[in-house]
Amino acid sequence: MAKTLAELNAGPGFFLLAGPCVIEGEEMAFATGRRIKEICDSLGIPFAFKGSYRKANRSRLDSFSGIGDIKALTILNAVGRELDVPVVTDIHQPQEAAMAADFVDILQIPAFLCRQTDLLVAAARTGKSVNVKKGQFLSPESMRFAVDKIRACGNDDVAVTERGTTFGYGDLVVDFRGVPRMQQACRCPVIVDCTHSLQQPNTAGGVTGGCPELIETIARAAVATGADGLFMETHPNPAVAKSDGANMLRLDLLEPLLMRLAAIRRTIDTFNA
Secondary structure, eight states: OSHHHHHHHHSSOOOOEEOOOBBOOOHHHHHHHHHHHHHHHHTTEEEEEBBBSSOOOSSSSOOOOOOOOOHHHHHHHHHHHTTTTOOOEEOOOOHHHHHHHHOSSSEEEGGGGTOOHHHHHHHHHHTSSSEOOOOOOOSSSHHHHHHHHTTTTTOOOOOEOOOEESSSSSSSEOTTTTTHHHHHHHHHHHHEEGGGEEOOOOOTSSSSSSOOGHHHHHHHHHHTTTSSSSEEEEEGGGGGGGGGGGGGGGGGGHHHHHHHHHHHHHHHHHHHO
């Protein structure tokens, strides 16, 4: 069973990082993980379960941030062991790297923190896989320097994730030229975040909005442009999710979407053969 980004990316097709935005509790995490695993097994898609143990980047002080670090990390670890899949979570400060590494397989660097050298180095030195999200303010080619920091620590198991570029004050756009450009510049797997790319930050009410009806549009384009992996946040009922409900995919929509995406990838592979 794959435990690293390199192993997830070893076969044909694309791999998937998916799960809820944040761990809200044990029942929801297990139910979501089991369903995603069932779908991915049926379609032959390598899968890693994603969940944030804590949300540090919140618009308002009263926004939900988590159920407690160790409690959430313990749930993540248990989901990974039961489903026999790798687990990915975000870290926000250098001292969190070693703590999270005891529970998960892939450490993720949030987009706003992708230039933080101390954080990148701490993640790399755990020996775990590292997924770095591209800052909303960076060019695709500039992600090479984040990757170089990780490789300089002796860790070559790294990926980068496109999650949109700031467009004005309250919107993001995805430039799909960035997929091949990052593949060439960074020489590592490139993932496209199909849900955060549709965020509409900085709303007047202090709660991030989104356009979940366009998730399939982003995902289709990602597969068509040769992305190695897809990232999707999904929840059984996004309307009651405690974080990022406005741009998560409803869980019951995941299977038909992945079926269509897998068909697109097979068509492309056949054409390129």
